[in-house]
Amino acid sequence: MEKTLAVINELEKAGLLSRYAIGGAMGATFYVEPLVTFDLDVFVVLPTGPGGLLTLTPIYETLRARGYHEEGECVLVEGIPVQFLPAYNPLLEEALAEARETMYADVPTRVLRVEHLLAIALQTGRLKDHERIQLFLKEAELDHTYLAGVIKRHGLEGRWKKVRK
């Protein structure tokens, strides 16, 4: 995973993405017990291209040129299928801006804050998201004041009330 993260760091350094952070099940695993997943979900802020176009194409082209190939929705980077997900709404934009800086072995990386992972799960609302929310509540150290702010800012109070019932 170090090599994979190093490649993603290089993409950021080269300006192909403005900022990234690990999310999804691997992001959740940072805070709770290990969860089975086969993809590394990487949320990205993309630089604005000509005509204001936001596209993953430059990332895919660069990785392809380096010999990495696509596997379905993912790109296989150093043995790990990486799914690049552009920040497509204000919650994800905020989550990326406030992602936690950390180290994976000796490689710097970022992971979305657990409060944002919980809010994203609330917003997405699939069955597995509800299960994940329960795990966060049981196992993760949540900053409840911060979480309340995220939930309020992104209009998730109704969903949160239902979950807490």
Place this chain on the structure above:
Amino acid sequence: MTPELERIIAAKEKRRRDLATLSFPEKVAIVVQLQKMVAPILLGRGRKVYVWQMPASNDQPVLANFPR
């Protein structure tokens, strides 16, 4: 609930909490082990999955890809 069942459930919850406190690389290593366990079942159901290739601490590959 019987006392024995309560003890078992408490032990399971403790184990989960303990797992949650492991370092990120330790957790990733466990995820890869879980992938190895789950992949044959998913492949048997026709789902394409890819077990992560992670070097061990001595830089030897410990996992092979499942046939796709």
